[in-house]
Amino acid sequence: MPRTSDKKEKLVESAGKLFHQVGFNQTSIADIAEDSGVPLGNIHYYFKTKVDLVAEVLNSRKEAIESWFEELEKLPKPKDRLIKMLGDLEGMKHKVVKYGCPVGSLCQELDKERMPVSRQADGLIKIQLKWVTGQFRELGKQNPEDLGLQWMSSIHGTALLANALKDPKVIDRGIVRLKSWLKEL
């Protein structure tokens, strides 16, 4: 018999998957009920509103990003961390081609909602940018903010193009480009 928190986790998991694949507005609570196996009416026991649910999805995504960065920081050299970051991104390229970046596409969609949860979504981008900027700072670069912006905009732009062109090679080439750029830095 599943514990309460199991159901909550399953709901967040299903919602996160569907928000990525189908979008926030296009996903109904009924869809989440079906995918998670939790009956429709029971969802509102765990999450008062749909916005509360997406807020929890964003929160879990934030934690995933933070533990990802902690994992990368086990590598001693910032350059190796950034290289590994690209390798990890390569591993999810097919999902990105099919559904777009799980962070970027959700941010863009929620930004149009003009609700507090939009800022929470934007926070995910900020976390990414801050960490990457920190790597360039640790490398002793004089303009770490600029290099961080360049790195993150290249990644998010590549994801958007790969999704639009439906071509994983776009991501491969983006990664090759960033790797050689980093090497010559």
Next chain:
Amino acid sequence: MPRTSDKKEKLVESAGKLFHQVGFNQTSIADIAEDSGVPLGNIHYYFKTKVDLVAEVLNSRKEAIESWFEELEKLPKPKDRLIKMLGDLEGMKHKVVKYGCPVGSLCQELDKERMPVSRQADGLIKIQLKWVTGQFRELGKQNPEDLGLQWMSSIHGTALLANALKDPKVIDRGIVRLKSWLKEL
């Protein structure tokens, strides 16, 4: 008294504006009716469905992009065309910060709809990429496709970041970066 085509144009204009500012799914036909001044029931005389309307919005955006490129091609040198492209983008930075890129954000949203109109949206990205790639080819570069991808992903990624961070300086710095990169190319 407005001609029929005037109403149609006004509808496409209002729909395009609202799809950009609020998003496709978040914009109801009633919203478009109010913004355009065309009564709700009359919209369906011009556009059978909401999808037909967004298809026309995409078509008008396509024509706008094509005439933009025709304008840029009046400049004899490809590098000057690309520089002017950046200058034009700078002129719309505040809208991008507020609402995201009118092409990129709509593409990402419609891509999740899995309808024929999604491919039409993706076509806008393809047109942009093709033209930019052509400029690098004209410059005699050996890898124009790669340079085109780099250019366009940088632009779309910068737009996404500027929207998330709500900071026009992100765009300014992206433009400076691309300009100096182009100069040294």
Next chain:
DNA sequence: GTCTATATGTTGATAGAC
């Protein structure tokens, strides 16, 4: 061609039995 009134379906959210 124009516009009011409305049909029809879906949504997020709730009530209340168990």
Next chain:
DNA sequence: GTCTATCAACATATAGAC
């Protein structure tokens, strides 16, 4: 805590008078 039944609001789309 769980789940069925349902509400009220809103969506797209249509019917039909003018």
